[in-house]
Structures are given as C-alpha cells and as structure tokens.
Amino acid sequence: xxxxxxxxxxxxxxxxxxxxxxxxxxxxxxxxxxxxxxxxxxxxxxxxxxxxxxxxxxxxxxxxxxxxxxxxxxxxxxxxxxxxxxxxxxxxxxxxxxxxxxxxxxxxxxxxxxxxxxxxxxxxxxxxxxxxxxxxxxxxxxxxxxxxxxxxxxxxxxxxxxxxxxxxxxxxxxxxxxxxxxxxxxxxxxxxxxxxxxxxxxxxxxxxxxxxxxxxxxxxxxxxxxxxxxxxxxxxxxxxxxxxxxxxxxxxxxxxxxxxxxxxxxxxxxxxxxxxxxxxxxxxxxxxxxxxxxxxxxxx
Amino acid sequence: xxxxxxxxxxxxxxxxxxxxxxxxxxxxxxxxxxxxxxxxxxxxxxxxxxxxxxxxxxxxxxxxxxxxxxxxxxxxxxxxxxxxxxxxxxxxxxxxxxxxxxxxxxxxxxxxxxxxxxxxxxxxxxxxxxxxxxxxxxxxxxxxxxxxxxxxxxxxxxxxxxxxxxxxxxxxxxxxxxxxxxxxxxxxxxxxxxxxxxxxxxxxxxxxxxxxxxxxxxxxxxxxxxxxxxxxxxxxxxxxxxxxxxxxxxx
Numbered sequence: 001x002x003x004x005x006x007x008x009x010x011x012x013x014x015x016x017x018x019x020x021x022x023x024x025x026x027x028x029x030x031x032x033x034x035x036x037x038x039x040x041x042x043x044x045x046x047x048x049x050x051x052x053x054x055x056x057x058x059x060x061x062x063x064x065x066x067x068x069x070x071x072x073x074x075x076x077x078x079x080x081x082x083x084x085x086x087x088x089x090x091x092x093x094x095x096x097x098x099x100x101x102x103x104x105x106x107x108x109x110x111x112x113x114x115x116x117x118x119x120x121x122x123x124x125x126x127x128x129x130x131x132x133x134x135x136x137x138x139x140x141x142x143x144x145x146x147x148x149x150x151x152x153x154x155x156x157x158x159x160x161x162x163x164x165x166x167x168x169x170x171x172x173x174x175x176x177x178x179x180x181x182x183x184x185x186x187x188x189x190x191x192x193x194x195x196x197x198x199x200x201x202x203x204x205x206x207x208x209x210x211x212x213x214x215x216x217x218x219x220x221x222x223x224x225x226x227x228x229x230x231x232x233x234x235x236x237x238x239x240x241x242x243x244x245x246x247x248x249x250x251x252x253x254x255x256x257x258x259x260x261x262x263x264x265x266x267x268x269x270x271x272x273x274x275x276x277x278x279x280x281x282x283x284x285x286x287x288x289x290x291x292x293x294x295x296x297x298x299x300x
Numbered sequence: 301x302x303x304x305x306x307x308x309x310x311x312x313x314x315x316x317x318x319x320x321x322x323x324x325x326x327x328x329x330x331x332x333x334x335x336x337x338x339x340x341x342x343x344x345x346x347x348x349x350x351x352x353x354x355x356x357x358x359x360x361x362x363x364x365x366x367x368x369x370x371x372x373x374x375x376x377x378x379x380x381x382x383x384x385x386x387x388x389x390x391x392x393x394x395x396x397x398x399x400x401x402x403x404x405x406x407x408x409x410x411x412x413x414x415x416x417x418x419x420x421x422x423x424x425x426x427x428x429x430x431x432x433x434x435x436x437x438x439x440x441x442x443x444x445x446x447x448x449x450x451x452x453x454x455x456x457x458x459x460x461x462x463x464x465x466x467x468x469x470x471x472x473x474x475x476x477x478x479x480x481x482x483x484x485x486x487x488x489x490x491x492x493x494x495x496x497x498x499x500x501x502x503x504x505x506x507x508x509x510x511x512x513x514x515x516x517x518x519x520x521x522x523x524x525x526x527x528x529x530x531x532x533x534x535x536x537x538x539x540x541x542x543x544x545x546x547x548x549x550x551x
Binding site: 051054055072073074076077083085087088090091092096097100103104105150 | 310318384385386389390395396
C-alpha cells in the first residue's frame, strides 16, 4: 500500500538560497505528523511542492501514490491544504466561497458537508457574511473549511493557529483530532511546540532545507530531552562537592540537574539529606519538545 | 459541476457582483463618446455612402467596448487574485491549465458581450443600424473577445503589481484600440499611417465587425478573419504554454 505522502530526493533552490536540500520522507496513512523548523527552514516550500504550487528542481513527491506533477489531478483531489497566509476572496460570502471551492473539486450539492464543517468550526452564524467582514480568526477558520470541502484523506495545515485565540485553537484541534481518528492523515507545521507535542505521533525537524531529526514524538523526547530537577538552597547552605559534577545549570543558589531517569531524584535528595544541606524550594521539570527542538537546532 | 464550469461561473459572478463598475460604467463611457463625437462630426464626416457618421461610429464603439472589457476582466481578476493571494484557491484544485485558460477567456467574452449588448441596446432607439451580415458580427465579436481575454490572462499573469497592469493597458491596449479605426476609416489617413494601421490586429477586428452591419469595410472580411484567427491561435498557444509551464504561478 502506498504511503499517504512520499517525498524522494526533493531539492529546490531560489537563487543562492537552497530552500530544500534533498528531502526524503514517508508519511503513513492515518498519521498525525509534525513538520517543525525555524523560519526559512523549508517547511512551506516543501508543502507548496506537495501542493503543486512550487516545482522542485529534482526529486518527486506523491500523494497516496499519485505523482504531484505527472498525475496532478488525482494528487490534488486527495490533498487539502490550509495555507499559512491569511488569504480570502473579497467578492464572496463564506458559503459562496465554500460552494465554489467544492465545484473546483467537481463536487455538486455539497451543502450537508459544508454545513457540518461550518458547525464544527463555529462558523454557522457567519455563513452568509462577506469574507471582508470577518475577523482574522474567522478568516483562518474559513481557510480550514475551504481545505476540507472535498473531504481530502490527506490534510496539510501550515501554521493554522498563528495569531488565533485560545478558544479557536482548542476548537480547531478538537475537530482536526476527530478527522484524524476518522482516518485522515494530518500534516502540521507550527511554531507552537506544545501543540505539536500533544498532537503529533511523529515529527520531522527541518533546518536549512534538510531533515535533521525524524522520529516518533515519544522517542525524540526520550532521546533528546529528560526530566530536570531544580533546587534552591536555603540561605547559607552549600551544595556538596560530589554533586557539583552533575550540575547542568547554575544561577546564584539555584541549581539545575538533568536526569536520566526519575529514580535519580531520590539519589540526589538522599545525598543532600546526608550532608545536611537544607533546601528552600524544589521543582521537577518534565521533558518537553522545546528543549528537543533547541538541542537539535543547535547541535546539527 | 466540474472545476472548469465552476471557475467560469465564479469569474462571471465576480464581475456581475460589481456590475455598476464592470458593465454599466463602460456602457455609459461609450455612450458619452458616441454623443460627443456624433454631435461634433455628424454633419462634417461621411465615411461610407448612405451611412451617417453616428451609425458608422456605433459598431466601432461596441467592438471597442467588447475588446477593452474582455481584456479588463481576465487581467483584473488575475492580478487581484495574485496580489491578495487568493489565486491559491484556483491553483490547489485539480483544474487543468486548459480549463483554467478556457474559463478565464469565456468569462472575459461574457463581460465583453454584456457591455457590447448594453451599448447596442442603448443606441438602438436613436441610431439607424442595418444588419447586413449578422454572422460576421458574431464571429468577430467572439474572436475579438477571446483574443483580448487571452491577452488579459497573459497580462494578469505577467504583472506583479497594479502599476504594471495599468502600463500594459494604457500603453499597449488603449493605443491599439483607439488607433484601429473606431472613429474613422483608415482610408481617411495619409498612406503611411494607413500602412501602419494594417499591422494593428484590432483594426481587422473592428473592420470585420463593422462589415457585419453595413456590408462594406476597409479590407475584405475574409482577410480580417484570416488575420484575427491567426492572432487568436497564436495567442492561445502562447497563453497555454505559459500556463502549462506555470509561469509566475507555479514557481
């Protein structure tokens, strides 16, 4: 069975800038996949190449086995893209825009599905409002709706929550999670790493047009992050010398330790008790994707 | 409805929603040309025997309206979509480049015809027009509208800002239409300018169109048809090539 997305040796150069430097990637059916990277890493170029908006210099991309250039009609029929830019057609109402977009994909009488999308994205009351009169957050929701009108099995969301309030984010993720549970493959780019951590089963990190990390979210967290223990010593207390070697960070009488496992917490606390060192505060930090991201971006 | 029909419908709906600007205003502008020129020249100029200057002027103005509005439709739609970014809604679906071309050009013809019909209707009650060969009227209006619709697609794709499109319109389209025999017969020009006029394809569109009304023209309607058809084929081929390679649309 073909993967939902297959990308093989894709390169793209804009003048002196190597936007994509040989990307190989496979995303399986039903995955919730995260594509992360700093600005200019090549995420949007890669998505644009997948959507047929950018022609790669080399390599090939396929959506569910359909090449995005030689078999573009089938590939585009299977793909829904929420663009990063907040774009809209000022001539039409929300419903008109959705009906027209359905027609572009050869779908007639799509009213029931359009109503369902509108309801799920809390847009029902705005259905007959002109796009110009919507707020930024509302326009963002319409972009998501437009990408879904043809029920694509593969959905790409390019920073869909940029500049969007918390309520909409939660509503959007609730809907997208449901789509994923129903079997849709989701590819997400975002700068909100906590969103990627909680949503994505697998993550690729891009830097200068290359993939520098690719693994399940759990493995990335396990491999490249870990628990931390932060201690603040009481006035006049001194950290025992034998713990100095394990310090990962230090600020005044605050010390941070990186832990390989949770059991190490007990070891450290036991040592402190044994040496009579008194503590004022203690904090255990959980592994997070932000730490992984920073580490990956600085390492490679 | 398939992608092509939807795009065509959307393009017609787009200009129809702002009909005052896209249909009524050009009709009014053409009527003002007619009123002013006919008032000044009616008693002084007779181009064809038995045809008043006002009657001579009407087909030229109608065709000029068809051509200019066909160009304006595709070009303004594309540049607006590009500048605002909503062109992406047309580029993401499985619409082929041939469908894209045909939808934009057909919608341009519809707008050109809407303005042309409006102009004709408004003049019918005070201008005597004969309809010697209606099939030539239809053929030249269709081909002329299609050519200018295709030119509009080229200009809309090429231009990156409104300023560039305005340059294309004001420095190429406008002079070609005004200097094509809308207001005069090229036989009234000095020999040199008569020769120059023969290199202007819009001259053949207007001359052939006018032949349909009066049965007389500056050159044979068959020659005009040949020139106009050749232009249409060449422009269509060029525009399709631009769209196929994704010039400025799929980078």
